[in-house]
Amino acid sequence: MLTRRDTMALGLGAAAVTLVPGMASASAVDEAIAAFTGGASVSEGGVTITAPEIAENGNTVPVEVDAPGAVAILLLAAGNPTPGVATFNFSEGAGSQRAATRIRLGGTQDVVAVAKMPDGSFQQAALEVKVTIGGCGG
Amino acid sequence: MSDVRPRIRLPRSAKAGDVVEVKTLISHNMETGLRRDGSGEVIPRQIINRFTCEYAGKTVIDMDLQPAISANPYVEFDVKVEGSGDFVFTWYDDNGEVYTETQSFEVG
Numbered sequence: 001m002l003t004r005r006d007t008m009a010l011g012l013g014a015a016a017v018t019l020v021p022g023m024a025s026a027s028a029v030d031e032a033i034a035a036f037t038g039g040a041s042v043s044e045g046g047v048t049i050t051a052p053e054i055a056e057n058g059n060t061v062p063v064e065v066d067a068p069g070a071v072a073i074l075l076l077a078a079g080n081p082t083p084g085v086a087t088f089n090f091s092e093g094a095g096s097q098r099a100a101t102r103i104r105l106g107g108t109q110d111v112v113a114v115a116k117m118p119d120g121s122f123q124q125a126a127l128e129v130k131v132t133i134g135g136c137g138g
Numbered sequence: 139m140s141d142v143r144p145r146i147r148l149p150r151s152a153k154a155g156d157v158v159e160v161k162t163l164i165s166h167n168m169e170t171g172l173r174r175d176g177s178g179e180v181i182p183r184q185i186i187n188r189f190t191c192e193y194a195g196k197t198v199i200d201m202d203l204q205p206a207i208s209a210n211p212y213v214e215f216d217v218k219v220e221g222s223g224d225f226v227f228t229w230y231d232d233n234g235e236v237y238t239e240t241q242s243f244e245v246g
Contacts, residue, residue, distance in 0.1 A: 060208040077206050081172060084204040088215075093196035095157030095216035102208040104170075 029076055029083045033114055036074040036087070037122045046123030047073065047115045055105065058131040064100035067115035067123065073097070074116075078126070079109025107134045142166055144239040146227060152219050154245050160191065163212045164229050164237065170205035186211050188230040193243070194223025219245050 033042065050064040065073045065088070075085040088099045097115075105111075108131050114124040147161040164186065171183025185205055191198040198217050217225075222245045229237045 064214075080206055082204070082206070085206040086204060087202040089200040089202075091197035091200065093191075093193045093198035093217060095198075095218040098216055099199065099201070100212075100214040102212045104206045104208055 026078075029078045029112065032076055032083050033074070033112075033124070036072075036114055036116070040120070040122055042114060042122040042124045044124060046070075046117070047113045047125040049111055049113050049125050049127040050100075051111055051127055051129050053128075054130045054132065056132045058105040058107065058134040060102045061105050061129060061131070062100065063103050063111060064098065065113045065115075066096070066098040067113070067117075068097055069117060070097040070115035070123075071118055072116040073099070074114040075101075075103070076112040076114075077103060077105055077109060078112055080104070080106045083112075085111075105129060105131045105134065107131050142229075142231075142235075142237055144227060144229065144237060146225070146239060146241055148225065148241065148243060152243075152245050154219070154221055156245075157216050157218050159214065160217055160225070161212070161214045162189070162191070162227055163210055165210050166229075166231075168203075168205065168207060168209045168211060172205070184232045186229045187232055189213055190228045191215070191217070192224075192226040192228075193217050193219065194221065219243065221245050 047067040055061040065075055067073050072089045074087050076083040077085050085103050090097045110126045110128050112126045114122055116122055142165055144164045149158045152158045166186050169181055169184045173181045175181050186203055189201045199215050225241045225243055227239045
């Protein structure tokens with residue numbers, strides 16, 4: 001016989017199961033980073049992410065990445081259904097290794113940037129953005 | 139999409155060797171492929187998947203875009219201008235269309 005407590009536990013379990021598919025798992029983020037780095041190790045720092053601490057509208061969140069000297073910057077949203085956001089490749093005509101854009105965030109989550117440096121090393125940074133209204137789908 | 143329209147903002151003037159800030163925006167839905175219409179059918183993905191900028195024949199930036207880029211994709215970046223030249227901005231649509239905008243820039 002189901003007690004009230006069992007029923008609550010079942011409900012919580014179901015809620016957890018339904019929540020999970022909407023979020024990129026940690027491994028999806030790791031895979032995206034590995035695809036970018038080719039498996040090389042990544043050190044912290046060297047990249048600056050600028051974004052609002054609290055974004056009211058997840059449909060359009062301004063984000064700037066800056067990694068002086070980098071040849072490319074990978075931008076990920078760790079809590080979106082798929083983590084990929086953009087890759088910026090900087091060439092000889094670039095005046096800096098900085099770019100700003102506007103992104104969709106499905107909810108409060110970490111924005112991650114990984115920079116590829118000219119010597120083949122990689123550096124990364126993460127910044128939490130709190131989202132009031134998510135920006136995924138209708 | 140018939141309403142795709144690029145907009146570019148460049149500084150009024152610059153001197154040789156300056157780093158100038160360029161702001162670009164193109165009107166586009168950036169349909170993620172995750173949404174459903176009223177009858178429950180998935181709306182197919184259609185986004186701008188690549189953006190490039192060239193100045194005076196040199197590539198400045200080459201960007202890959204995913205569905206997590208907001209509608210009407212906005213990109214801001216810096217360009218080193220050694221002399222006068224043409225800016226060429228190119229956006230690549232999932233449907234195969236390519237939108238190009240060219241603007242000449244005087245360095246005085």
